[in-house]
Amino acid sequence: MITQFLSQMPVLLVVLPLLAAPVCVIVHRAAPSWFIYALTSWACFAIAFLLFVQVRIGGPISYVLGGWPPPFGIELRLDALNMLVVLLVTGIAAIASIYARASIAAEIPRERAYLFYAALLLCLCGLLGISITGDAFNLFVFLEISSLSSYSLIAMGAKRRALLSAFQYLIMGTIGGTFLLIGIGFLYMMTGSLNMADIADRLPAVSDTRTVEAGLAFIVIGLSLKFALFPLHIWLPNAYTYAPSAVSAFIAATATKVAVYALIRFLFTVFGAAYAFGQLPLGEVLMVLAVVAMLSGSVAAIFQTDVKRLLAWSSVAQMGYIVLGLSMASATGLTAALAHIVNHGIIKGALFMVAGALFWRMRAISINDVAGLGRRMPLTAAAFVVAGLALIGVPATGGFISKWLLLEAVMEDAHYGLAAAILVSSLLSVIYIGRVVEALYFRDPADNDGKTAEAPVSMVAATWVLVGASVALGLYASPLVETAERAAAGLLGSGA
Amino acid sequence: MTALWLPLLVALPAVMSLVVAVSGRWPNLREGVSVATALALLAGIAGFIGDVTAGARPSFTLFEILPGASLTFTLEPIGLLFAMIASGLWSLTTVYAAGYMRGNAEHAQTRFFVCFALAISAAIGIAFAGNLMTLFIFYEMLTLSTYPLVTHHGDAESRDGGRVYLGILLTTSIGFFLPATVATWLLTGSITFTDGGLMAGSGLGALGAGLLYALFLYGTGKAALMPFHRWLPAAMVAPTPVSALLHAVAVVKAGVFIVLKLTVYVFGVDFLAETGASQPMMWIATITVLGASLIAMTKDNLKARLAYSTVSQLSYIVLGATMASSLGILGGSMHIAMHAFAKITLFFCAGAIYTATHRKNVSDLDGLGYAMPITFSAFFIASLSLIGIPPMGGIWSKWYLMEGAADAGHIAIILVLSLSSLLNIVYLLEIPTRAFFHNPRPDTPRNWQEAPWACVIPLSITAAGCIVWFLYPLPFTALLSPWAPQ
Numbered sequence: 001m002i003t004q005f006l007s008q009m010p011v012l013l014v015v016l017p018l019l020a021a022p023v024c025v026i027v028h029r030a031a032p033s034w035f036i037y038a039l040t041s042w043a044c045f046a047i048a049f050l051l052f053v054q055v056r057i058g059g060p061i062s063y064v065l066g067g068w069p070p071p072f073g074i075e076l077r078l079d080a081l082n083m084l085v086v087l088l089v090t091g092i093a094a095i096a097s098i099y100a101r102a103s104i105a106a107e108i109p110r111e112r113a114y115l116f117y118a119a120l121l122l123c124l125c126g127l128l129g130i131s132i133t134g135d136a137f138n139l140f141v142f143l144e145i146s147s148l149s150s151y152s153l154i155a156m157g158a159k160r161r162a163l164l165s166a167f168q169y170l171i172m173g174t175i176g177g178t179f180l181l182i183g184i185g186f187l188y189m190m191t192g193s194l195n196m197a198d199i200a201d202r203l204p205a206v207s208d209t210r211t212v213e214a215g216l217a218f219i220v221i222g223l224s225l226k227f228a229l230f231p232l233h234i235w236l237p238n239a240y241t242y243a244p245s246a247v248s249a250f251i252a253a254t255a256t257k258v259a260v261y262a263l264i265r266f267l268f269t270v271f272g273a274a275y276a277f278g279q280l281p282l283g284e285v286l287m288v289l290a291v292v293a294m295l296s297g298s299v300a301a302i303f304q305t306d307v308k309r310l311l312a313w314s315s316v317a318q319m320g321y322i323v324l325g326l327s328m329a330s331a332t333g334l335t336a337a338l339a340h341i342v343n344h345g346i347i348k349g350a351l352f353m354v355a356g357a358l359f360w361r362m363r364a365i366s367i368n369d370v371a372g373l374g375r376r377m378p379l380t381a382a383a384f385v386v387a388g389l390a391l392i393g394v395p396a397t398g399g400f401i402s403k404w405l406l407l408e409a410v411m412e413d414a415h416y417g418l419a420a421a422i423l424v425s426s427l428l429s430v431i432y433i434g435r436v437v438e439a440l441y442f443r444d445p446a447d448n449d450g451k452t453a454e455a456p457v458s459m460v461a462a463t464w465v466l467v468g469a470s471v472a473l474g475l476y477a478s479p480l481v482e483t484a485e486r487a488a489a490g491l492l493g494s495g496a
Numbered sequence: 497m498t499a500l501w502l503p504l505l506v507a508l509p510a511v512m513s514l515v516v517a518v519s520g521r522w523p524n525l526r527e528g529v530s531v532a533t534a535l536a537l538l539a540g541i542a543g544f545i546g547d548v549t550a551g552a553r554p555s556f557t558l559f560e561i562l563p564g565a566s567l568t569f570t571l572e573p574i575g576l577l578f579a580m581i582a583s584g585l586w587s588l589t590t591v592y593a594a595g596y597m598r599g600n601a602e603h604a605q606t607r608f609f610v611c612f613a614l615a616i617s618a619a620i621g622i623a624f625a626g627n628l629m630t631l632f633i634f635y636e637m638l639t640l641s642t643y644p645l646v647t648h649h650g651d652a653e654s655r656d657g658g659r660v661y662l663g664i665l666l667t668t669s670i671g672f673f674l675p676a677t678v679a680t681w682l683l684t685g686s687i688t689f690t691d692g693g694l695m696a697g698s699g700l701g702a703l704g705a706g707l708l709y710a711l712f713l714y715g716t717g718k719a720a721l722m723p724f725h726r727w728l729p730a731a732m733v734a735p736t737p738v739s740a741l742l743h744a745v746a747v748v749k750a751g752v753f754i755v756l757k758l759t760v761y762v763f764g765v766d767f768l769a770e771t772g773a774s775q776p777m778m779w780i781a782t783i784t785v786l787g788a789s790l791i792a793m794t795k796d797n798l799k800a801r802l803a804y805s806t807v808s809q810l811s812y813i814v815l816g817a818t819m820a821s822s823l824g825i826l827g828g829s830m831h832i833a834m835h836a837f838a839k840i841t842l843f844f845c846a847g848a849i850y851t852a853t854h855r856k857n858v859s860d861l862d863g864l865g866y867a868m869p870i871t872f873s874a875f876f877i878a879s880l881s882l883i884g885i886p887p888m889g890g891i892w893s894k895w896y897l898m899e900g901a902a903d904a905g906h907i908a909i910i911l912v913l914s915l916s917s918l919l920n921i922v923y924l925l926e927i928p929t930r931a932f933f934h935n936p937r938p939d940t941p942r943n944w945q946e947a948p949w950a951c952v953i954p955l956s957i958t959a960a961g962c963i964v965w966f967l968y969p970l971p972f973t974a975l976l977s978p979w980a981p982q
Contacts, residue, residue, distance in 0.1 A: 389640070392666075392670070393670065394636050394640070394666075394670075395629070395632050395633040395635075395636050396633045396636075396637070401561075401562065403674070404562070404674070404678065407674065407675055407678045408678050408681065408682065411675070411678055411679060411682055412682060419675055423670060423671045423674070423675065424671075426670050427666070427667055427670060427671060430662070430663070430666050430667075430670075434659070434662070438655060438659075441650075442647070442650060442655045474561075475559075475561060475567070476559060476560075476561065477561055477562050478559075478560045478561065478562060478563055481562055481563060482563065485563075
């Protein structure tokens, strides 16, 4: 019984949220839906943890869906790389479940909350599916599940602009999804297979064709749209700004990270580093875009007046760090990218949670609105300070570890200009984080009722769990870095 | 004593800051906790003197942060000296701060004392750091924990001062120190402080080593080398006890201590002497010594003048490191102590004058010497020590610095040090002269007297320290015996 359960765990990651979503719709009420979401996300987190340990001990797991062996059936494939992503996604989902109840109750009409939780579960299902599937077409399907559900989640934002933002994201996201599908179609045309490992085996024979090159281009552009790589980022600031706070936190921490994971998977496992970065000049292209993203995103963040939009632009910049790391196509570079996927997911999740708590109190989130809240909401404001320091990359936080690894990667290859760009971008983040911190602590509140009113305990606690995780990963980074190193070695080994 | 004490001693002030926080309603208990913690810390550190003088290097590793980079505390002589001074002067400053903060009815006193304890914890962490990673963590902790102290008043002026403070210190540390550390890691495969340095076998040439050395020294923004010195005058918006302990002792000394530590344990004195890699920074330090003295002469605000004097004096210590001779290391290390006692006295006096008379400018101090004889006598003694005149301790460090310069063949440095002494006379002795020999301004009330005893006693003790270290410099030379003349 136990062993049967254990052997079915991989598919449960997808099946649990997928089945829980319609249950939410059936029960039709806010509180039970929340409970179902919380239960499912924590169950997924527990399963993810067990699988992580299993992969750590026993190596990669292959799960054959419905008993159809690959390459004909769908294969779920779990290795060090995607278990890292799955742990991040399920962990954020679980902590968001603590946070969401109070936050969503304040932002979404009670009678529609069940739809919100159903959509959130579908989004979780899609993200986990992308992460664990070993099948290229299946990845596209899960990407669409997560995208469609996130359009509806964003559209549930309180302001009417949320609808427009969701529509903008829908247009861009659909283009991205279509590009990905076209790319996968090209690969299928040339190899006759959809299983990633199988495609990887068959590609070298046909890799010099224009079709495969075009397929690579379509896949890279399609996925880049999904993780908002400069200049394909224009949907992101609006989407993050107008989404409900809990959605901003969840999507900012997970959706873009999973899309980057998918890119890493395609480039390194399917195409192979030698092809994408050796034969084709993809490394140079991504490197330039990453640097532009790092600098322009940070500069744009400095000039924002809305705290959520500021954080959104910062995300554009931070995605630049991740892409820069993977564009080096070296073991250290990939390690840095993978570590930053986790670190930035946690940090940005925490920051958006703080923004949500400030919004909960003030019903508005411009820098002027949050002025002087440092004394009224001491715990929330302090969480912003610590998470902000982590974003900057101050030592003893996760952000520092990422930056350390990234600097190591670029200096190893003697790219000193890139090192300077990383540092300049970090210093720009001091300015935009500093603007919010100064508003929180040095200015007088907009209204003068003078009372202390923290956000609800559940929201503060969830925020501090993520802040604490970020500090813990900064002080004791060895497990994360070792896992990332192993994943990077696996990617480069299989691609060579 | 076992090395397990090292992390405990670092944690002690941080843990006690929680006690300070909860005892905020009883000010006497709150300051009592701080003083007791400081004395316990001092005693704990002093327990290692015997072992370290005998040549032991106690070391304790807590855990591995990254593969190859752990959180490690290692005690060596210069760090021991720095930690003793920081914790010893902390106890006096707490007494002084109690008098100052209550005398001036400052707000948010509990936050003040909590941040103070955290800053000391960070300073001790820097002193004990066994590798560059540990050092960097506590360096940034020191910057961040002192930011609320600098911006204590919460007005526009302190916010602007805080921006400059944080801006320069974070920019230099993230912009220069971090890449320099990563480069060291890539070049040598280690970031652990090692006797004799790491660079010797790395194949690094003079140019590369010079660039890396410059990156490290400018990355250590707390050493206030020009042109990255502006944060120190900006930090003077803080209450005076902060300026006294942190911006004359703990923070700035952490900076120059790091310069010494990098010179000795990362680059290696011999390596620097062979390659001459530290010479460009030596000339930067001489420019800072003279330039800051010249600026100090133009400042009428007493604290601003003292701040520029600190910038100048810090570069004495950087000179000691960059001249790459063991006597220079000895002189520089001793100057950490000598300057600490002299400069904290000067700041204590400035704060006492402000508490008693609310005057901040040098030109307003005419004739105050008779109202506050103890304060201005102490100021006079400390000034003489900074100038380097017997019978004050400051002569010893200057003596060894000059001897080190002669040893390394830099006659120009001896001239610079002499010239700087003359400049010190001009801008420091003006103050006691005005106080004792000029007539008071007509609007000066007759009933002005000394500041509260809590302010006067600490400054008398530190002034006495300046004289004691002249008569009894043996502890320093014994502790710093690896660099002392045979």
